[in-house]
Amino acid sequence: MSNVQNTAVTGVAGRPPQRILLVDDDELELELMADRLKSLGFETHTVSDGSAALELLQTQSFPVVITDWQMPRLDGIRFTESLRNQGDSETYIIMLTVLDDDSSHERGYFAGVDDYLSKRAPDAKVVAAIRAAFRAVEMRQALHAVRQQQGAGIVSDVASGVLADRLRAEVKRAVRYGRNLSVLVIQLQAESGAPAAADTMARAVKVVSDAIRVDIDFATRYRGLDGTQRIAVVLPETNGSGASGLGVRLSATLAARLLTPLEAFTARVGCASFTPGQEAGPSQQIAASIEALLREAEASVRVAPSASTPQRRTETG
Template sequence: MTKDSLRDDTTSPPDGLPSDVPLRILVVDDDEDARRALVSGLRSIGYEGRSAADGLEAWEMLEREPADVILADWRMPRMDGIELCRRTRASGRGYTYFMFVTSYADREHLLAGLEAGADAYQTKPVDLDELATRLGVARRVISAHRRLVAENAALRVDSQRAHADARVDALTQVPNRLSLEEALRVSWSHAKRYGHRYSLAICDIDNFKAFNDRHGHLVGDEVLRQVAATVRYTLRDGDSLFRYGGEEFVVVLPEQLLADAVIAVERIRSAVEGLEVAGVGGAITISFGVAELDPTQDDSPEDCLRRADAALYRAKAEGRNRVATDRPPGS
């Protein structure tokens, strides 16, 4: 940690209002003498301020450059202090510390001012000690508000990241089973609405358990990563890969009849067959079970996955490194 960052940490919270950043102050009063007196009073206690002659002029200035603190008179032509206060509160800009500086010393005005959204209320003539203290409070309020806004933004980013992380398999970096379930829900409603068909393929690495037992889990993990990368690389646009669990992956092939899907996964199977992974002596191969989903029949993604899984079982039984379907393609 550098000396500077250490100082920043102790003097001001991150994303708050650092103590060396001046407050942007706007003085609003239709009485020119009062306005000047307040600006020079501010200067005598170490603050600079802009000024406006009424609420409307102040509002126009604020639209060009916001203020941290507004010190406003009550009665002014065109737009009075109460209206300026209400507009400031409704503006949705960053927090502005709003303080009335008025000759109305009665309780009714004080309460009405706070009711309109003011943070503080000071009567003329201005007591500069009190004003200096108020501005210290203003800095704390603004700083806390900015910190909160920054923390909320960071939380939103964190939660978006967590949402994405929860849907990606950490080992292979392909979308996981949760992501598959969401994708199937979407394609299912799409398929039903438009009568589109699609195919699902389950893929399993042949003899994976033997790799793990013989070469250890690190090599097994590398096999999973490389198979996933190869399948992903070989997919056609629009097709997507998911890690289903263990050494099983699912490929979703939208708008593809069984015969087309078989051609697509046959190409993937053949690409994996050429794969060489360091530490693995023999060839790595995969088997596929493919099924087509028919939204016009009493079918569902779950049933389709079950049929693909049964076909996969047959591909394994018939000797592995092959593609099997739940029914003859083209039938």
């Protein structure tokens, strides 16, 4: 079943239209939600399953998709995975659910779900979630425009893959439980000026992984928008001060363990933190874009004299 609700929505110039795609196999629930969103001032289009939603999204743009979890043919999780695998990283996906256990939510976050909403949530919560969704879409589109300006040939590994999945899950967990989240970005540069080779980067990731908390923190390589290979360290429940201290220690550890008779490296470490509930500051953009967190960390690199050694200079921010 498909039903277009034509609603005049007054938008702000330059912002995406307030169009929402609703996906649910229950016709009554679909109609009730469409009427509800229409009364709140949103333009809605409805489809009855994930397959129909994927097909429609090939030809039409919907900045926000609200989908049920349990559906025949293609459920909400598999629909989300399919959409993300097609390269769509901008559409904001809200999952309707009656489930309230952390493991179920985490599965959705790793699939690419951006937020959860109860079918019985009050109007105020529904509107808040949708407004946050459109703000997130604006940020993603702005970042996409920046990437295009920097060069069509530059592709960030952060846009998809294991780091994106982990950051998405940790940001959502931080928001849900009101906990801190920090990220360190480590860049290695040889004294000759060349970037670290792949085998050196692999060794560096192993050194970092051995120095952080098992089953809590996470470290992996990624390629930034400028094409540079870096290491990202995701630190749940860690504030900026704690992350900066760890950055100093990691840079010193890397300086000690990566030194070879043929080459020495400069370890540069940047830090960015996200605290749910902050009223201002660049960290407010983190929930809208996982790449914003890494860009903030990359931009914050500075020299840390206390971590310096005679063999190698280390930097942190």
